[in-house]
Amino acid sequence: MSDQTIEVDPVTLEDDYDDDGGSGYTGSGSTMTLMSAAKVYVYENGRRFHGWREGRYAMPNDEEEQDRMDLQHHICLLALSGELYVAPAMKDPKRILDLGTGTGIWAIDIGDSYPDAQVIGVDLSPIQPEWVPPNVSFEVDDIEQLWLYADNSFDFVHIRQLTGFINDWPRLYAQALRVLKPGGYFEAQEFVGIGCDDSSVPIDSYMFRWFDLWAEGIKRAGKQLPDSHADGLVSAGFANVVYRRIKIPIGLWAKEESGKEIGLYMRQHFIEGGESIALAVLTRFLGWSKEEVDMLLVSFRRDLMIGRYHGYTRFHCTYGQKPEKEKVMEGVNEGGKGEEEKEQKKKEQKEEEEKEQKEGEKKEQEEEVKEEKIG
Numbered sequence: 001m002s003d004q005t006i007e008v009d010p011v012t013l014e015d016d017y018d019d020d021g022g023s024g025y026t027g028s029g030s031t032m033t034l035m036s037a038a039k040v041y042v043y044e045n046g047r048r049f050h051g052w053r054e055g056r057y058a059m060p061n062d063e064e065e066q067d068r069m070d071l072q073h074h075i076c077l078l079a080l081s082g083e084l085y086v087a088p089a090m091k092d093p094k095r096i097l098d099l100g101t102g103t104g105i106w107a108i109d110i111g112d113s114y115p116d117a118q119v120i121g122v123d124l125s126p127i128q129p130e131w132v133p134p135n136v137s138f139e140v141d142d143i144e145q146l147w148l149y150a151d152n153s154f155d156f157v158h159i160r161q162l163t164g165f166i167n168d169w170p171r172l173y174a175q176a177l178r179v180l181k182p183g184g185y186f187e188a189q190e191f192v193g194i195g196c197d198d199s200s201v202p203i204d205s206y207m208f209r210w211f212d213l214w215a216e217g218i219k220r221a222g223k224q225l226p227d228s229h230a231d232g233l234v235s236a237g238f239a240n241v242v243y244r245r246i247k248i249p250i251g252l253w254a255k256e257e258s259g260k261e262i263g264l265y266m267r268q269h270f271i272e273g274g275e276s277i278a279l280a281v282l283t284r285f286l287g288w289s290k291e292e293v294d295m296l297l298v299s300f301r302r303d304l305m306i307g308r309y310h311g312y313t314r315f316h317c318t319y320g321q322k323p324e325k326e327k328v329m330e331g332v333n334e335g336g337k338g339e340e341e342k343e344q345k346k347k348e349q350k351e352e353e354e355k356e357q358k359e360g361e362k363k364e365q366e367e368e369v370k371e372e373k374i375g
């Protein structure tokens, strides 16, 4: 797939919803080092969110959202002809890092592809499966904090679909540069925005409105929403930066079979995932009620089904290579602030472990007392 204008199927498509004006939405179909604290979840407007570092990330982590992430993974693979990344092929990698790993599906696939590499997936939520390849492990951590990984210790650092949820991208690029081995690659993949090349989607369509409102909420929350990471990677000191974008049709309007297939999945992804993506952003940052979001989603789903609308979203892939001669990033690679933060983070982790241990011991004692009473 490419960023060329997508050829439209000349056969006029029927709208995919009933004539009764309904939305056509049929409801959603479709070895771990984890801190127990992260398993405490919070509920908001009927959806489950991460509880550890509560409020950091504005999308749910429940099963419905996990299904959306896995469907999106499938769409990414279709867009990249089955490839997990677009950077030059890795040769005998030893360590791979997946930031904001979600269900861990990319980490597991890359672990299967490179059985000799150790793959680490990091996320705020411990929602990854327990049965994973032996070379894949998951950690609960906040990637916006200082990373404790050693300098020059990874061959590849991957992040997917985190634009709009990171406060400080330059800091993240700098940390990635620090932990990468010279010659190693950082790659970011993002779906951003709604587009149309032939004006078939009216500018007041809910396809645009849904995205524009989401983007406004993200801006209001003070998050950065880069689609291309190219400038950021160059500024951080990466070399050989490459940016590629691919148009992904939404619906069945593309002429080519491959376009129809991916378009069908993309439309379903928005129908089922529209709420996951927009709910907390609109309620938390724009002050909308759940009912207002529901109404917006009905209109959004209706417009997604209109066959004459030739809308698409863009898949943005950016990668950059750590130069052989390392550029030192102030405050992150050097001592001073970075070292202080590292010490502070180690202290916090130790305190958290001690707290967990104490709670565990207390629970054990309580259980012993209970057993004694029963006995």
Ligand SMILES: C[S@@+](CC[C@H](N)C(=O)[O-])C[C@H]1O[C@@H](n2cnc3c(N)ncnc32)[C@H](O)[C@@H]1O
Binding pocket: 050, 056, 057, 059, 061, 069, 070, 073, 099, 100, 101, 102, 103, 104, 105, 106, 122, 123, 124, 125, 141, 142, 143, 144, 159, 160, 161, 162, 165
């Ligand atoms: C949209 S999902 C993408 C998941 C995965 N990268 C994929 O493409 O399948 C974003 C994930 O990033 C995680 N996340 C968001 N902010 C984070 C942070 N500050 N630290 C760690 N994980 C974070 C979320 O919990 C969520 O699982």
